[in-house]
Amino acid sequence: MYLMNKRIIKILFGVFLSIGLSQANAQVFPKIIKKNTSQSQTSTERRNIELREFDQESYLKTLTSQTDSLLFQNDINLARIRSIINEDPFSMIWAPTNQLVKVSEQVQIDSIWVTAFEYYSSWDSKKVDIYNLDIKNFQDSVLLRLYDQRLGTDWKFPLDQSKKTSEFGARWGRMHYGTDLDLDTGDPVYSGFDGIVRVRAYDRYGWGYFVLVRHKNGLETLYGHLSKQIAQVGDEVKAGDIVGKGGSTGRSTGSHLHYEMRYKGLAFDPEKVYDFEKGELTQQDLFINKDLFSHIAKARAAAYHRVKRGDTLGAIARRYGVSVSQITRLNGISTRSILRVGQNLRVK
Structure with a gap:
């Protein structure tokens, strides 16, 4: 009996031992296979990543075709980091790096938005028209979404009231590139759309104190004759943010806002966008x-200036953005010629 029990115990011990070893092997085997598979996949993925290069040209083409306006739907940090630098002010960092961008006033802007689109790769805080676009070569047809509240972008009239005092177009023998809106000196002037301030300057012979804002929708707006400039170059502004206070500085006979809308430096009639009488936008897109710039070709065909008391060739040249030599050549005169009050001079 004792021997039988001892034999049974040995048999049971052997069975339990074999089961334990089987379970141990079953636990180890899959782990080894899983580890080898993971290492193999990781190595393959790493090799694939190392062999792939970023195609900048393809990236920009895709970006251009898909983003005529409202370049990004997410919040973009337009001007969180700004500092003074002493390097080349015109060097730019291209889009995918999301690095700092150096602009002409030696301000750094932490913003992929500024450089993401080909149009936004140009940045200068001194000059208004930096694009040098010839209307004769303008072949594009672009649909711009001016605002989209679903994406967090909005619009605002530049003033609390919208009484129009002068329209866009030819006026007194010269082109008027904006719409004049009545205001009292000191009235707040608002940014029309979301954007970033590109120019803050003074124009003695025209806009006086003015601010120019580059917008997410692809346009730029200019606010002229301000009594006070509030927004600084590089400031991020939302539609309705105050950029300055109304006034009558520069070439102005009374307090009003000179309001311009521009695309790639070319001004067009703001009434293509606004209904100033109803206080509404005429369209969202x-x-x-x-055709939007047909007035430019007509205005550039020839331009004349009627000489007034105190005018000089230098002052006339600065007013029209031309050289003194161009005026003398077009009119067959010299720099020593005496100007007569009432004389018509061709300037373009």
């Missing part, structure tokens, strides 16, 4: 083509 603006179709831009060559």
